[in-house]
């Protein structure tokens with residue numbers, strides 16, 4: 381197996397510095413570059429604060445903190461990364477900017493240096509296409525905050541050498557992560573399968589079936605989810621969550637299953653982004669209103685079951701289309717977005733025929749392609 385001792389990180393935003401911490405914690409020599417020097421200094425200061433908090437909580441020693449910081453070197457040009465074994469790019473989510481960086485870095489590093497992107501929505505294959513030697517290109521998608529979230533999606537481009545998938549898989553295990561392998565398709569695993577958690581909740585609200593609080597309560601009280609969909613959208617940011625939904629919808633050639641919601645667009649347009657702007661679906665300022673959810677158990681069940689079957693259907697369809705293995709789909713949803721149970725396991729427990737029945741009832745009511753049942757789910761239901 382190739383050793384990845386020297387790791388170059390491009391972009392020192394929240395993801396870049398988090399990935400630098402992970403690699404450095406595993407004793408790699410980390411070289412970090414950002415076009416904005418003050419962002420880089422700030423990122424390192426933030427990292428130091430994070431590490432001091434970890435010492436206070438008894439999670440790491442002072443020696444470990446010092447070694448993590450000393451393993452990370454700020455570099456002022458990409459040329460200083462020439463001896464890297466692996467480069468991980470975490471700059472702004474813009475295809476042209478990413479391609480430009482990869483073209484530059486390819487002419488600097490050796491031919492066997494692995495080039496990786498942390499993009500959450502751009503096609504890995506399209507990014508690889510800008511390289512002279514695309515077989516060493518791969519997607520390594522960490523979740524935010526990278527040092528805390530165990531899941532990492534590995535996404536080979538069409539051009540990627542298959543051995544590289546195994547090498548990166550082993551590297552991520554060495555970095556104490558839970559890697560899964562995903563096909564290069566919109567949203568990869570998590571951002572594809574999780575879409576109905578938000579979109580079906582928004583749809584239920586738009587149809588005036590229930591308010592935000594009741595929908596959130598249903599998912600937590602009956603489903604055991606740690607956060608309800610509206611709490612989670614407020615936490616992620618309505619601007620960010622809407623942008624991901626819109627990009628997945630476009631990338632799927634406007635498949636109605638991934639259609640964004642007007643409600644969320646309006647919240648994003650109004651600047652009601654959630655926690656970060658003190659207002660989203662809920663208020664986070666001084667005048668917090670105490671709203672109580674409905675306690676109508678039948679209504680709560682109806683909400684929970686409708687969102688759950690849409691999630692199970694999406695997971696089964698991802699399996700049907702070979703986006704990932706069953707094991708990786710289950711790992712992705714439990715370790716990447718903390719779902720209380722793997723969705724396929726949940727489908728088996730409820731029974732696939734029950735899920736199909738619910739999907740068909742929704743389709744019967746709306747006659748929208750959004751509610752079409754995955755062929756795999758239907759096949760499994762009659763087995």
Ligand SMILES: NC(=O)c1ccc[n+]([C@@H]2O[C@H](COP(=O)([O-])OP(=O)(O)OC[C@H]3O[C@@H](n4cnc5c(N)ncnc54)[C@H](O)[C@@H]3O)[C@@H](O)[C@H]2O)c1
Pocket residue numbers: 390391392393394395396413414415416419420469470471472473474477481498499500501521522523524
């Ligand atoms: N934030 C998340 O939740 C999250 C999760 C997974 C993946 N990602 C992906 O990770 C990448 C980075 O996201 P982020 O949230 O850390 O962004 P960010 O905006 O916090 O940081 C990006 C950094 O890149 C720097 N930068 C921009 N263009 C550059 C260039 N041409 N050369 C060098 N530096 C440049 C900026 O100065 C900034 O410091 C994106 O592709 C994003 O989609 C983000």
